[in-house]
Amino acid sequence: MSADENDSQAKQKPEELPSADKRPRPLPKAGRFFEEQTPKIFEAAPRALRRLTRRDLLIFGAGSLGALAGFGYLLPQDTLDRLGVHANLDTPRKERFLNHALSFDDDVAEALYSPNRTVATYSKSQITPLRNNYEGLTPDPSYIPGWRLQLEGLASGLTLSLDLHTLLARFQLHEQITRLVCVEGWSAIAWWSGLKFADLLQAYPPVSQARWASVNSSLNLDEDGNPDPYYASLDLATARHPQTLLATHFNGQSLTVDHGAPLRLLVPVKLGLKNVKAVTKITYTADQPNDYWAERGYSHYDGI
Amino acid sequence: MTEPSTSASMMHPTPRNDSPAAASAPAQKPSTAIIRKHHLLVRWSHWLNVPILLGLILSGMSIYWASPVYQHNPDPSTGNVDYVADIGTWICAHVPGLHHYSSPPDWIYNHMSLGPYLLANALRVHWFFAYLFMLNGLVYILGLALSGDWRALLPRLTDLRDAAKMQLYYIGKPFAVLLRRTWLHPRFTTKYNALQRVAYFSMPVAACLSIATGWSIHKPMQLHWLAAIFGGYNAARMWHFWLMWLFILFVVPHVVLVLTDGWDTLRSMIAGWSARVHGSEGFENER
Structure with a gap:
């Protein structure tokens, strides 16, 4: 209660105030705001x-x-x-x-994602080991020489099939040392190089209504070694992020089969499970495509 | 300070022979002097923390299982790398009745989490309770702001000395009981004593840190600056883990002390009022 309020009350009903309250009160100090107040005591039956x-x-x-x-x-x-x-x-x-x-x-x-915000990059001394996180068996490397990347849902209406030489000859390679974060909680800092997904989108534009890319690997195997195609949905906004790569090199060397030779998706603004290894097909769609782990109870977007 | 206590003694129902009021009003209705202790929103958010924190801890430990923060080199026979699994194995080997437990490394996870191999489920449950926890925190802050009770939680300079007094009281109390000596509770006129204030102030702080570390683990790329405050992504995971233990370590003595303190304290968190109108109720005889 401020001093002013007391004064006005005193003018209105001076006879009801007990004598003790007529004494001048000290002016409230600035620190008073933070001071614990004495609780008012009530009477109740x-x-x-x-x-x-x-x-x-x-x-x-x-x-x-x-x-x-x-x-x-x-x-x-x-x-x-x-x-x-x-x-x-x-x-x-x-x-x-x-x-x-x-x-x-x-x-x-x-909402947190911004195409202009890049993730932190590290120096070579900060690189940590990256494990082979293939869920099932690691594919036999014999597929590598005959590997092709298939592109579907293009504005041209064509289905393209590109080999590694074409990709490496046509696109500039970019290097980055970024952190890969797994949904399980572990992470690794690794040195990647590859072409920008944005460059691929520019060179082979998708149909105008496309908002998604379905990134597939037909080479993925289950624990018994049977084919278990892997597919992740990726929104095109993230695909166009400057740090989203189709990586071809790891630690300065061509990708090994453990890490998805000869070309894998590297999208540091997403959880590791979106970083499809040994990509064999990319399909652009208007509707959100299926996602391997979303079908198993994980989130669809996986932005980190 | 003097004003309310005089009015309290005036209103207090203890009959006094020398009081003219008591003499002139013989049929005085019995009444109880009470103070408002906790705002309705504070009380609701307090109790909602029970299922929310339980949900967060259980699902959080299931998430922890997927990639334990504290790991050692793989055990040559089992391949286990997880200290929490080791604790489970130890418990099953040493606690009678648990020797035949089917999966000793999972013992802690089966009793302190939703269970192993439930990462997708646990993540979903964790996000659900995490958003509830943040909402609940806002409700709590709103209750504190509306009632002005946040002032009672603020640490003050006298807390160091008073906390030492309280600590001394707690240390001496069991001996005093054994020796049948009187051992007086230090008298405080504030809502909480210094030790209570430390405990009750630390909880919203810990909650804020849990939320901040949680976000920095959850969105380590977009909120990289937040993770950097805690020393980076991996360090933030450790913070988040130990903050969970802070909540657990708080809850155990909290429940024990409230139950020993009595019904008035427990009731004040349900009905909101307390009949202890003089702060820590006259243990140290000054009146």
């Missing part, structure tokens, strides 16, 4: 207090039970099974609800 407490206890209790039920409902079925809840709670509704959280987060990631 014990019966009313008991009633209020009972009411709040019931409301909070009901709220807690509701929150607990909601919390339990959201747990994965495997966790519920382990907790002894064998009723199947993995309903399509729950999936949709949790996928909303995922797509909301994707929208946030997309």
Whole structure:
């Protein structure tokens, strides 16, 4: 309460004020704003207090039970099974609800993306080892000599098939030392060189309505060595990012089969799982294409 | 300081023979003096933290499992690199009744996370609870702002001395009980004593750090500057991990102390009011 307010009150009802309040009050200091205030003491009938407490206890209790039920409902079925809840709670509704959280987060990631913001680059002394993260078996290198990159969904209406020599002869190579971040949490700083995806898009423009690239590798294998084609969706805005490469070299050498010889996608503004190894086909589409890991419960956008 | 305490003693229902008011009003209604302790929004956000933090910790440990921050060289026989898995193995080997646990390295993950091999699920649950946690934090801040109670949380210069006093009290209390000596609680007229203030102030700070480190792990490229504040992407992961432990380490004594302190304290976080109108209720006899 400010001094002014006190004065006006004193003028209105001087007779009701207790004598103690007539003493001049010290002016409020600037530091007063941060000072803890003495709590006002209220008088309440014990019966009313008991009633209020009972009411709040019931409301909070009901709220807690509701929150607990909601919390339990959201747990994965495997966790519920382990907790002894064998009723199947993995309903399509729950999936949709949790996928909303995922797509909301994707929208946030997309809002954070800027075509002009580049990721940090490092010096050669900061390079760390990069493991071969092929999920299944690493393909046999015998595919490399006959490898071609197929382009579909072009403005020309043609399907192009390019070999490595054509690509290396036609496009300028760019070098960058960037961090590759895996969805699992580990990361590695690696030295890459390759052509810019933006240059490829300029040289072979996609159909005008295209907003997505589907980046495929037919060479991917599962754990038993059977073909397990890998595909990632990439929005064209990210494909045009200056640091999005179709990498052909790793640590100054031609890509080895571990790292996706002879050409892999390198998109440092996305999680590692978008960085398709041994790319064999790129298709431009208007609608969002399928994504290998999105089909397995991960996000679609994966912007980091 | 003097004004409210005099009014409190005037309104206090203790009958006094020498008081003229008590003599002239014999049929005085019984009433209780109370103070407002926690704003409704503070109370709701406080309790909502329970399922939210539980969800974040359980899903967070499942995410941690996918690539443990603390790793050693691969174990020659199992290939295990994870210290948390080692702890599980140790527990299963040494705790009676757990010797036949089917997968000892997963023991911690099966009991302190959603479970191993659930990365995609855990990420989804983690984002859901993380956005709720941030919203809940805003509700809490709003409650503090509306009630002005944020002032009671601010650290002050006297805290160092007062915290030492409280620490001394806690250290001496068990001995005093054993020796049947009186051991007086230091008297504070503030809402919280210095140790409480440190604890309750550190929690919103830790929450802010958890959110900041969380974002710097989640978007290490777009928010590179944020990760750089914490020493880069890998360091931010460690911060995020240890901040989780700070929450766990806070919750255990928090619950124990509230339960030993009694119903008034617990009720104040539900109904919002307290009948302890004099700060730490007269343990040190000054009145």
